[in-house]
Amino acid sequence: MSTESEAYVxxxxxxxxxxxxxxxxxxxxxxxxxxxxxxxxxAARCFEAAREIVPDNELVLTNLAVTLAExxxxxxxxxxxxxxLGINPANHxxxxxxxxxxxxxxxxxxxxxxxxxxxxxxxxxxxxxxLEKEGRHARxxxxxxxxxxxxxxxxRAGATHIDSCExxxxxxxxxxRIIAANxxxxxxxxxxxxxxxxxxxxxxxxxxxxxxxxxxxxDLLAEGVLDTFADAHARLLRPNATMIPHAATAxxxxxxxxxxHKYAFVADVSGFDLSLFSALAPSRLPVxxxxxxxxxxxxxxxxxxxxxxxxxxxxxxxxxxITATADxxxxxxxxxxxxxxxxxxxFANHPDGHSDGGWLQILHTFPRPIRVARGERLELMVxxxxxxxxxxxxxx
Numbered sequence: 001m002s003t004e005s006e007a008y009v010x011x012x013x014x015x016x017x018x019x020x021x022x023x024x025x026x027x028x029x030x031x032x033x034x035x036x037x038x039x040x041x042x043a044a045r046c047f048e049a050a051r052e053i054v055p056d057n058e059l060v061l062t063n064l065a066v067t068l069a070e071x072x073x074x075x076x077x078x079x080x081x082x083x084x085l086g087i088n089p090a091n092h093x094x095x096x097x098x099x100x101x102x103x104x105x106x107x108x109x110x111x112x113x114x115x116x117x118x119x120x121x122x123x124x125x126x127x128x129x130x131l132e133k134e135g136r137h138a139r140x141x142x143x144x145x146x147x148x149x150x151x152x153x154x155x156r157a158g159a160t161h162i163d164s165c166e167x168x169x170x171x172x173x174x175x176x177r178i179i180a181a182n183x184x185x186x187x188x189x190x191x192x193x194x195x196x197x198x199x200x201x202x203x204x205x206x207x208x209x210x211x212x213x214x215x216x217x218x219d220l221l222a223e224g225v226l227d228t229f230a231d232a233h234a235r236l237l238r239p240n241a242t243m244i245p246h247a248a249t250a251x252x253x254x255x256x257x258x259x260x261h262k263y264a265f266v267a268d269v270s271g272f273d274l275s276l277f278s279a280l281a282p283s284r285l286p287v288x289x290x291x292x293x294x295x296x297x298x299x300x301x302x303x304x305x306x307x308x309x310x311x312x313x314x315x316x317x318x319x320x321x322i323t324a325t326a327d328x329x330x331x332x333x334x335x336x337x338x339x340x341x342x343x344x345x346x347f348a349n350h351p352d353g354h355s356d357g358g359w360l361q362i363l364h365t366f367p368r369p370i371r372v373a374r375g376e377r378l379e380l381m382v383x384x385x386x387x388x389x390x391x392x393x394x395x396x
Contacts, residue, residue, distance in 0.1 A: 035066075109360075116359075123244070139161045140161065142164035143212075152188065155184045159210075163191060207236060218361070230313070248339050251336055254372065260287070260363050265281065330370045336350055366393055379393065381394050
């Protein structure tokens, strides 16, 4: 239907609604017409008006969910789709839409991370040590609740005051259900907010004694961890609070990979020179454990180390020289993380022993592949800008 036709239909529907606004069908048809015109906000209002007239109509609720999602309100869309399934559990269209929507709202790596036993065990040892040090009545703050796992570990270790916060509503709601299913709702409170929205005296009774968080990303800084921790130090934690983790290190090595080379660089294709397109290739690529073959061209080296107990962390950049341990063509630096969780408790996703866990390794690609020879030194610039790790050849 053309735009002119859509406008004509809308005019006719407006006249019908003016005569009888309690009729659902004109609202539905107007919502459909507006949706086709890309007016998702207005379409959602029409479907909402129809829902007030026929509150249990599956088509109205599904259409409302779609328009809410596309107008930037996915959490309300989830509520609508769950209501449809409450009315008719056999509505496979609504079930598909709900799963598709949730997959866009919740990062794919959550289940994989939750199944990372080595990571879980390390965090739990650190939490137990923190409570032995601070006492079971210490106030625990869990930033980024996720599934509620770390908060439940704190409760199992004996903590009696646990506040956790989660800014994604559907994740926060799921965490509450998980905590209740494990009979720990009397000891753990889930606050549906970002930590930066928390206030002492309103959300939290007083500053926390222990901070536990797994906001650390595979490339260490991508989830705004430095700003989050700085804000927590300034407003939410007592001085010298126990931090889990209290430090994080990015470690790497030069790498050669025919697989990753094809993701990072372009040269001659079908008889044409497409090398300029390499400038548009990603600067970071996830390395999916055993699915990605690569060969190391250097020993491990430290890229940067972050002290998370510091009130603030400033950007840094420095030059280092890496000695090649083999001949090859370096596509970039494979990077992993090492966390200091407590005294004597560390966790690392080193590729030699932890190739397929919750945190992936990351390839920081060079602007172009660099040929190295064994014993040759390659000058790199490494550091961070507070939001991301920086790795590049000193002479690109």
